[in-house]
Amino acid sequence: MKIHNFCAGPSILPSEVFDEASNAVKDLNGSGLSLLEISHRSHAFVEIMDEARDLSLELLGLSGNDYTSIFLQGGASSQFLMTAYNFLKNEAAFLDTGTWSKKAVIEAKLFGNVDVLASSENDNYNHIPNFEIAKNYDYFHCTSNNTIFGTQINSFPNTDTPMFCDMSSDIFSRALDFSKFDLIYAGAQKNLGPAGATLVVIKNDLLDKIKDNVPSMMNYKVHADKSSMFNTPPVFSVYVSMLNMRWLKKMGGVSEIEKLNRKKAQLLYSEIDLNPLFHGHAREVDRSIMNATFNLSDDNFKDSFETMLADAKITALSGHRSVGGYRASMYNAMSIDSVKVLVEVMSELESKI
Numbered sequence: 001m002k003i004h005n006f007c008a009g010p011s012i013l014p015s016e017v018f019d020e021a022s023n024a025v026k027d028l029n030g031s032g033l034s035l036l037e038i039s040h041r042s043h044a045f046v047e048i049m050d051e052a053r054d055l056s057l058e059l060l061g062l063s064g065n066d067y068t069s070i071f072l073q074g075g076a077s078s079q080f081l082m083t084a085y086n087f088l089k090n091e092a093a094f095l096d097t098g099t100w101s102k103k104a105v106i107e108a109k110l111f112g113n114v115d116v117l118a119s120s121e122n123d124n125y126n127h128i129p130n131f132e133i134a135k136n137y138d139y140f141h142c143t144s145n146n147t148i149f150g151t152q153i154n155s156f157p158n159t160d161t162p163m164f165c166d167m168s169s170d171i172f173s174r175a176l177d178f179s180k181f182d183l184i185y186a187g188a189q190k191n192l193g194p195a196g197a198t199l200v201v202i203k204n205d206l207l208d209k210i211k212d213n214v215p216s217m218m219n220y221k222v223h224a225d226k227s228s229m230f231n232t233p234p235v236f237s238v239y240v241s242m243l244n245m246r247w248l249k250k251m252g253g254v255s256e257i258e259k260l261n262r263k264k265a266q267l268l269y270s271e272i273d274l275n276p277l278f279h280g281h282a283r284e285v286d287r288s289i290m291n292a293t294f295n296l297s298d299d300n301f302k303d304s305f306e307t308m309l310a311d312a313k314i315t316a317l318s319g320h321r322s323v324g325g326y327r328a329s330m331y332n333a334m335s336i337d338s339v340k341v342l343v344e345v346m347s348e349l350e351s352k353i
């Protein structure tokens with residue numbers, strides 16, 4: 001029986017990607033060698049890395065000469081400090097929309113001044129606060145999707161300040177004008193691929209504005225100049241990310257998957273809104289189409305609900321401890337059928353009382 005995995009990350013990938021990945025671990029393209037035992041400098045792997053970098057730009061509509069795509073290690077958390085290490089010369093502006101943006105603020109403060117333009121912390125991050133970029137900063141940093149709280153930024157500012165965005169939990173899930181951003185980063189382990197790689201898409205202009213004396217491993221230009229091969233890259237994660245991006249391209253790309261993602265989210269949010277046993281955490285206008293956070297209105301139903309979830313083979317629906325309740329993560333590879341199963345369980349619970 002199929003397991004419906006709503007895990008927030010590491011998360012599901014398409015089953016055909018898992019199949020191809022496991023074949024490559026045994027024998028990469030009939031070479032008789034495992035993907036895991038060939039040199040990252042071999043022709044076979046350089047081709048994989050190049051395809052991964054090209055596909056990431058193509059899917060974001062950023063192919064051409066303006067942007068470079070880099071695969072790094074260290075997760076999105078390393079980007080919290082790396083962005084500041086490279087570009088925080090005087091003062092940077094931040095939007096505080098949750099745990100991850102707050103962590104980015106903490107790291108940036110080690111390198112310079114930080115101006116938090118707005119925060120929704122006092123409301124347990126249940127919305128995206130209004131903000132204005134009223135002066136010049138080295139850069140403005142935001143988190144497009146708040147994985148823990150289930151909110152998502154719908155409109156990004158038009159600004160002359162370079163805009164940096166942590167897109168770890170909604171990259172490749174919706175069409176945006178990605179050319180508004182000067183630097184985008186994402187840990188792989190949600191819509192991109194297995195944990196281990198971190199994608200950075202950076203505007204080429206910025207590569208010439210990196211501060212002096214940034215150590216090589218922390219320096220975007222070093223990695224860009226070496227086509228993500230300055231040191232041994234996370235080969236498995238890059239390979240599977242490449243397969244997953246091929247899958248997404250075959251599905252019609254970001255704007256096609258967005259239609260499906262919106263259908264899934266709408267199905268679940270309608271149930272949350274109509275079913276008196278549940279209420280959502282995030283304000284309606286700022287709801288995420290990737291991570292829906294909701295609670296039971298009466299905890300007396302907790303045991304019955306969780307037994308029903310287990311019977312329906314629904315897994316990893318627990319909310320993060322800072323929100324409690326439930327969180328349904330509906331990344332690209334999740335089928336609408338899995339969301340339907342969840343909605344059926346929720347409505348069955350209502351019919352039982």
Ligand SMILES: Cc1ncc(COP(=O)(O)O)c(C=O)c1O
Pocket residue numbers: 009074075076077078100143145146147148166167168169187188
């Ligand atoms: C939006 C966001 N940013 C950053 C992170 C941290 O990512 P990593 O574990 O790759 O450092 C996460 C992890 O879930 C996340 O959801």
